[in-house]
Amino acid sequence: MTTDRVRIAPSPTGPLHIGTARTALFNFLHARHTGGVFVLRLEDTDVARSTLEYENDILEGLHWLGLRWDEGPEVAGEEARGPFGPYRQMQRLELYAAAASQLLANDQAYPCYCRPEELEAVRKEQEAAKLPPRYNGRCARLTPDERAAFESEGRKAALRFRVGEGVVGWDDIVRGRVEIDVANIGGDFVIVRADGTPLYHFVVVVDDAAMNMTLIIRGEDHISNTPKHILLFRALGHDVPTFAHLPLILNADRTKMSKRKTQTALADYRAEGFIREGLVNYLALLGWSTGTEDEILSIDELIERFDIHEVNKAGAVFDRARLEWLNGQWIRRLDADDLVDRLRPFIQAELDAGRIDRMPSDEEVRALLPIVQERLPRLGVIGELVGFLWIDQLDVDPERLVPKRWDAATTAEALAAARATIADVGEVSYEADELEPPLRSLAEVRGWKAGDLFMAIRVAVTGRTATPPLFDTLVALGYERTLERLDRALQTLASAPAASAPGT
RNA sequence: GCCCCCAUCGUCUAGAGGCCUAGGACGCCACCCUUUCAAGGUGGAGAUCAGGGGUUCGAAUCCCCUUGGGGGCACCA
Numbered sequence: 001m002t003t004d005r006v007r008i009a010p011s012p013t014g015p016l017h018i019g020t021a022r023t024a025l026f027n028f029l030h031a032r033h034t035g036g037v038f039v040l041r042l043e044d045t046d047v048a049r050s051t052l053e054y055e056n057d058i059l060e061g062l063h064w065l066g067l068r069w070d071e072g073p074e075v076a077g078e079e080a081r082g083p084f085g086p087y088r089q090m091q092r093l094e095l096y097a098a099a100a101s102q103l104l105a106n107d108q109a110y111p112c113y114c115r116p117e118e119l120e121a122v123r124k125e126q127e128a129a130k131l132p133p134r135y136n137g138r139c140a141r142l143t144p145d146e147r148a149a150f151e152s153e154g155r156k157a158a159l160r161f162r163v164g165e166g167v168v169g170w171d172d173i174v175r176g177r178v179e180i181d182v183a184n185i186g187g188d189f190v191i192v193r194a195d196g197t198p199l200y201h202f203v204v205v206v207d208d209a210a211m212n213m214t215l216i217i218r219g220e221d222h223i224s225n226t227p228k229h230i231l232l233f234r235a236l237g238h239d240v241p242t243f244a245h246l247p248l249i250l251n252a253d254r255t256k257m258s259k260r261k262t263q264t265a266l267a268d269y270r271a272e273g274f275i276r277e278g279l280v281n282y283l284a285l286l287g288w289s290t291g292t293e294d295e296i297l298s299i300d301e302l303i304e305r306f307d308i309h310e311v312n313k314a315g316a317v318f319d320r321a322r323l324e325w326l327n328g329q330w331i332r333r334l335d336a337d338d339l340v341d342r343l344r345p346f347i348q349a350e351l352d353a354g355r356i357d358r359m360p361s362d363e364e365v366r367a368l369l370p371i372v373q374e375r376l377p378r379l380g381v382i383g384e385l386v387g388f389l390w391i392d393q394l395d396v397d398p399e400r401l402v403p404k405r406w407d408a409a410t411t412a413e414a415l416a417a418a419r420a421t422i423a424d425v426g427e428v429s430y431e432a433d434e435l436e437p438p439l440r441s442l443a444e445v446r447g448w449k450a451g452d453l454f455m456a457i458r459v460a461v462t463g464r465t466a467t468p469p470l471f472d473t474l475v476a477l478g479y480e481r482t483l484e485r486l487d488r489a490l491q492t493l494a495s496a497p498a499a500s501a502p503g504t
Numbered sequence: 505g506c507c508c509c510c511a512u513c514g515u516c517u518a519g520a521g522g523c524c525u526a527g528g529a530c531g532c533c534a535c536c537c538u539u540u541c542a543a544g545g546u547g548g549a550g551a552u553c554a555g556g557g558g559u560u561c562g563a564a565u566c567c568c569c570u571u572g573g574g575g576g577c578a579c580c581a
Contacts, residue, residue, distance in 0.1 A: 009581090010581090011580085011581045013580080013581070043581065045580095045581085046580060046581065048580095049580075049581090112579090114579090116578095116579065119578085119579080120578095123578090126505090127505080129505085130505040130506090131505065131506075132505060132506035132507075132577065133505090133506090133577060133578085134506090134577080158579050159579095160579095175509070175510095178508075178509080179508095180507070180508065181507080183507090184506065184507040184508080184577080185507080185576095185577075186506095186507095186576095186577050186578090189578090189579095190578080190579050191579095192579085193579040194579060195579080197579090199578090199579070199580085199581090200580070200581050201581095204581085219575095220509070220510090220574090220575065220576095221575055221576070222575095222576085223508060223509060223575075223576075224507070224508055224509090224575070224576035224577065225576075225577095245509085247509095247510080248574075248575075250574085252515090254573065254574070255573090255574070255575095256574075256575070282516095285516065285517080285529095286516075287516095288517095289516080289517055289518070290518095291518070291519090292518085292528095293518080293527085293528050293529080295516090295517090295528085295529060295530095312517085313509075313510060313511090314509095314510055314511065314574095315509095315510075315573090315574065315575090316515090316516065316517090317514095317515060317516075318515095318516095319514095319515050319516060319530070319531085321515080321530060321531055322515070322516060322529080322530040322531080323530095324530090325529085325530055325531085326530085328542095328543090332543080371542095373543095374542060374543045374544090375541070375542045375543075376542095377542095385541090385542095436539090439539095440539090443539095449539095450539060451538095451539050451540075452539090453539085454539040454540075455539070455540065457539095458539080458540065459540095464540090464541090465540060465541085466540055466541040466542085467540065467541065468540090468541075468542080469538095469539075469540085469541090469542095470539060470540075471539090
């Protein structure tokens with residue numbers, strides 16, 4: 001088994017994207033499965049768009065998912081790890097400068113004095129002529145005198161890499177043999193801007209070479225760029241790593257997943273209460289499967305079973321419904337203390353948003369778990385599910401109080417009777433199995449359907465028609481508040497204009 | 505426009521020549537359970553394996569073409 005060095009190289013120009021997380025996961029799984037090394041490198045050479053905030057979001061997100069890197073930059077409170085640092089590209093500029101002058105010295109790269117406007121004009125012409133955009137090579141063969149002339153004009157030169165001719169091919173782990181004629185990659189490309197800062201295709205290769213990466217696992221959108229990278233590896237005199245291009249994650253319309261059409265920020269899923277186990281499990285199944293019918297897999301099981309050679313080629317549509325199902329599966333598997341801990345911030349968020357009036361204690365939440373755990377596809381639905389327990393005063397629309405088959409008078413009568421029955425049970429023996437029998441016999445004696453009676457009570461004390469099991473809910477609410485809410489519902493019914501007379 | 509990649513139920517996928525009258529999961533529908541909602545259980549609808557040619561005794565699986573979809577073609581990453 002090979003021990004690969006793999007990496008994830010995010011660019012801090014936006015929040016951690018689901019696609020980046022998936023690529024990171026596949027790299028991580030491959031490294032762990034094969035005993036390799038997983039490296040994190042920050043590609044921050046786009047200074048204009050990179051921010052520290054995004055960097056934090058990305059690092060924190062990967063960490064939260066459980067994707068620990070063996071080598072990577074210093075992060076809050078922690079030193080950089082690994083012998084190939086620094087791991088932020090803006091701290092590696094000397095390296096790129098050295099590589100650039102090496103290429104320049106060997107005439108594998110040359111200064112280009114074309115101005116952006118000039119290049120733009122050429123591109124426009126090509127477009128008009130229905131030709132593929134391509135650098136026209138104007139500066140490829142300048143004489144020293146011509147260069148001097150441009151210099152004296154005050155022009156700053158960018159550096160272009162000589163692409164040459166021929167076919168570049170590689171054996172992609174997921175795609176097999178891929179060959180691309182160099183004539184189709186757009187001509188000599190810029191590797192260093194006129195302002196001296198290096199560009200992506202250049203730095204990625206310099207660093208992958210310097211960091212001894214042996215396998216590049218990345219998105220399919222890089223297939224067309226791969227010839228540039230291979231050419232650069234060769235020019236720098238470095239072994240070309242192996243490539244594995246993953247299928248893309250798609251919007252519902254099968255275009256590349258974008259924030260316009262799909263929620264793409266990992267943090268947003270997290271904020272909705274998707275848990276790492278669910279997300280990791282779901283992401284792992286986007287483009288890969290065990291080949292068996294097993295699909296609920298922990299990260300350890302994924303590490304054990306993941307094989308980069310089994311990744312499939314076709315793009316995968318991001319299906320939120322399936323994510324929610326898997327997430328629910330994992331929430332149900334959480335143990336009580338863990339779930340209470342994970343729920344707390346979501347309850348706090350309800351409080352902060354003013355949707356509830358008080359923060360329940362951990363004991364209170366823990367006691368709720370048996371009726372709540374299997375009803376949570378996401379942690380964020382906790383408020384919707386049992387938020388009524390934590391509000392001071394419940395206002396219920398009088399029309400809502402009346403069950404479908406009943407009228408207001410029957411409802412009022414039933415609620416009053418139920419109130420008496422519950423009061424009769426008394427506070428000391430106020431338990432679900434003490435509450436149910438007397439209320440059932442009340443319904444029987446009065447000739448009401450138990451379901452109707454229960455529904456009337458349910459709405460009166462929760463304001464909702466869909467809740468966890470009624471008697472457990474009443475217990476959670478407490479003796480006093482249950483009676484208060486029943487009284488209040490009775491008042492609401494009494495003061496409401498008689499909407500429907502009995503019997504009509 | 506040019507180059508490259510891809511193609512099995514709505515979606516994620518199993519399938520590496522006969523085990524496929526194509527399996528599983530999500531979603532959907534029905535039923536069971538049931539005080540509502542979930543969860544769980546059972547069953548169902550849903551794919552002429554994009555289409556057409558080959559190769560073969562035999563093709564979802566191999567080859568070719570077509571069609572469709574996608575990605576890439578920056579002094580972004």
